[in-house]
Amino acid sequence: MNERVIPEPQRRRRRPTKQGTVLSEQVIVETTLRLVGQHGADALTVRRLGAALGADPSALYRYFRNTDDLLLAVADELIGRAQLGWKLTGEWRTDLCELGLRVHASYRAHPQAALLAAHRTTGRDNEIRAVEMILGVLRSAGFPDREAVRIYHAFVDQALAFAALDAAALALPAPAQAADLQVWQDRYGRLEASAYPHIGATVSLLAADMMHSGYPFALELLLDAVAARLPGAGGEAG
Numbered sequence: 219m220n221e222r223v224i225p226e227p228q229r230r231r232r233r234p235t236k237q238g239t240v241l242s243e244q245v246i247v248e249t250t251l252r253l254v255g256q257h258g259a260d261a262l263t264v265r266r267l268g269a270a271l272g273a274d275p276s277a278l279y280r281y282f283r284n285t286d287d288l289l290l291a292v293a294d295e296l297i298g299r300a301q302l303g304w305k306l307t308g309e310w311r312t313d314l315c316e317l318g319l320r321v322h323a324s325y326r327a328h329p330q331a332a333l334l335a336a337h338r339t340t341g342r343d344n345e346i347r348a349v350e351m352i353l354g355v356l357r358s359a360g361f362p363d364r365e366a367v368r369i370y371h372a373f374v375d376q377a378l379a380f381a382a383l384d385a386a387a388l389a390l391p392a393p394a395q396a397a398d399l400q401v402w403q404d405r406y407g408r409l410e411a412s413a414y415p416h417i418g419a420t421v422s423l424l425a426a427d428m429m430h431s432g433y434p435f436a437l438e439l440l441l442d443a444v445a446a447r448l449p450g451a452g453g454e455a456g
Contacts, residue, residue: 241273243281247295250288254330258389262289262334290342293335298344300324306351310359311441317352318377318437325381326431332385336378360449369444376440380433402428 249270253261261267262285268275282288300320306313325332339345352373356366387395402425411418445451 241271241277241281243291246271246278246281246288247291250292251295251328251331254292254334255328258330259334289335290338290340292331293338294340294342294344296324296328296331296335297321297340297348299327301344301348306355308358310355311445313355314352314373314444315437315441317348318373319434321348321377322381322384322431322433325378326384326388329385329388332381333389336382336385361447362449365447369447372440373444376436377433380431380436384431384433399425399429 246267249267250262253266253270257266264275264278264285267278271277278288282291300317300323304317304320325336349370352370353366356369357363361369387398390398402421406417406424407421409417409421417424
């Protein structure tokens with residue numbers, strides 16, 4: 219793609235594509251998610267998107283400056299999906315816990331896209347809305363501004379880091395996923411307990427726990443630490 223994007227009032231294509239689709243930014247983003255989910259990062263090309271949409275690749279220039287601009291829109295779409303139906307309760311820990319789990323789940327639902335986008339800062343509407351709400355939750359809870367920003371940073375980075383980690387595992391071919399999990403039984407489960415007593419004592423728990431994401435418990439630990447820093451809680455906020 220090039221660096222030219224058509225202004226919003228001029229970009230509407232009313233005539234359907236060969237497949238009967240009326241192009242829009244949303245349609246292109248959803249098609250990108252589908253293609254990347256099916257074929258991986260290599261699907262993120264103008265030619266492949268054009269073919270999937272039944273449109274000349276140049277038509278995409280009306281909506282996105284280049285493929286990176288499209289990638290940012292995809293990342294913002296995942297952030298937006300995490301917020302669908304999310305309503306503030308007024309209880310800061312409940313609100314942050316739910317949003318964190320929602321963000322993590324949104325990226326896990328599209329692991330190939332998450333590998334491309336989890337580390338990006340979009341500057342788009344959904345991301346801006348999320349930043350505003352998270353900071354609002356923290357400031358309303360009583361955290362000073364500097365502390366609220368630091369907690370925001372840790373909270374978001376934790377959610378996205380786990381999302382990227384889990385997405386990488388989910389993006390592996392199924393046999394590779396199964397083989398990785400089987401290592402806990404086939405390798406760790408057969409270690410000599412006399413040489414590795416701690417592994418020997420916990421190996422069945424390890425094998426079971428490693429089948430699931432570590433994010434929910436890590437989030438709980440983070441929120442415990444955040445609660446201890448709340449002014450008046452005997453912590454060190456400030």
